[in-house]
Amino acid sequence: MSEHAPTPAPNAATAPLLEVQNLSVAYGKIEALTQASLTVQAGEIVTVIGPNGAGKSTLLAALMGVLPARQGRIQLQGEALSDGGVNARVARGLALVPETRALFASMSVEDNLRLGAFRFRREAGSHHQHALQEVFELFPRLQERRSQLAATLSGGERQMLALGRALMGRPRLLMLDEPSLGLAPLIVRDIFRIIEQLRRQGVSILLVEQNARAALKVADRAYVLELGRVVMQGPAAELADDPRIVETYLGLHSRHQDKLAA
Numbered sequence: 001m002s003e004h005a006p007t008p009a010p011n012a013a014t015a016p017l018l019e020v021q022n023l024s025v026a027y028g029k030i031e032a033l034t035q036a037s038l039t040v041q042a043g044e045i046v047t048v049i050g051p052n053g054a055g056k057s058t059l060l061a062a063l064m065g066v067l068p069a070r071q072g073r074i075q076l077q078g079e080a081l082s083d084g085g086v087n088a089r090v091a092r093g094l095a096l097v098p099e100t101r102a103l104f105a106s107m108s109v110e111d112n113l114r115l116g117a118f119r120f121r122r123e124a125g126s127h128h129q130h131a132l133q134e135v136f137e138l139f140p141r142l143q144e145r146r147s148q149l150a151a152t153l154s155g156g157e158r159q160m161l162a163l164g165r166a167l168m169g170r171p172r173l174l175m176l177d178e179p180s181l182g183l184a185p186l187i188v189r190d191i192f193r194i195i196e197q198l199r200r201q202g203v204s205i206l207l208v209e210q211n212a213r214a215a216l217k218v219a220d221r222a223y224v225l226e227l228g229r230v231v232m233q234g235p236a237a238e239l240a241d242d243p244r245i246v247e248t249y250l251g252l253h254s255r256h257q258d259k260l261a262a
């Protein structure tokens with residue numbers, strides 16, 4: 001175990017990896033998330049689906065410490081996440097790949113990746129080389145382009161770089177905000193294939209997606225968020241068969257897709 005790894009809480013062995021209880025988050029007077037509760041067990045892929053404005057990104061931002069919670073409790077392996085903000089949460093093993101990808105455009109692919117290993121900065125040499133190799137095995141395209149500036153990458157390559165950078169920090173929980181957003185169907189398929197591969201490697205993932213079909217296919221469990229509230233939850237395969245989900249999120253001419261097309 002690294003010298004930077006936090007001491008596990010006494011009930012760490014039995015506690016979920018992530019436990020969120022009654023989390024509420026507001027922008028001024030507008031409450032974007034209301035009493036949301038969810039869990040992620042170690043090794044699981046859990047997805048949160050829901051329409052535009054449901055509060056999905058707000059949830060991830062609050063978990064990452066980017067936004068303050070108005071109310072509620074967040075625990076990682078049975079230990080409360082402090083209010084220490086983003087750095088403290090990165091140190092505890094949380095990583096977020098935001099919708100915007102948030103890359104350093106004027107830096108090379110490799111330098112972007114190295115920044116992702118920030119929490120292991122004291123072990124720089126050996127850790128970075130090893131982690132870099134693993135990321136390049138997962139994304140050979142990034143290895144080919146290791147010296148290229150991030151600004152010059154395609155949309156799919158940027159998403160790969162954002163994912164790779166998060167993995168450089170060996171997160172306990174990888175949070176992905178709309179990884180398929182704006183990507184061509186073939187690239188979306190690649191990204192979901194990589195998400196499946198990460199799960200096989202034991203990475204725990206909280207996946208926020210509007211592509212409900214793909215998300216429910218890859219996830220173990222799912223939560224549906226509407227207007228800031230969790231309105232449904234269960235095994236992903238069961239939700240994918242639920243008539244309400246089929247009609248709203250999966251139907252060929254679902255209301256959701258109609259709304260998106262409008």
Ligand SMILES: Nc1ncnc2c1ncn2[C@@H]1O[C@H](COP(=O)(O)OP(=O)(O)OP(=O)(O)O)[C@@H](O)[C@H]1O
Pocket residue numbers: 027030032050051052053054055056057058059210
């Ligand atoms: N910075 C902000 N200031 C004020 N309101 C905000 C801000 N960011 C988000 N909101 C509001 O909070 C609500 C939830 O937004 P959020 O981005 O979390 O939804 P979302 O489910 O991620 O949507 P999308 O799928 O479109 O990204 C929305 O009503 C949105 O308008």
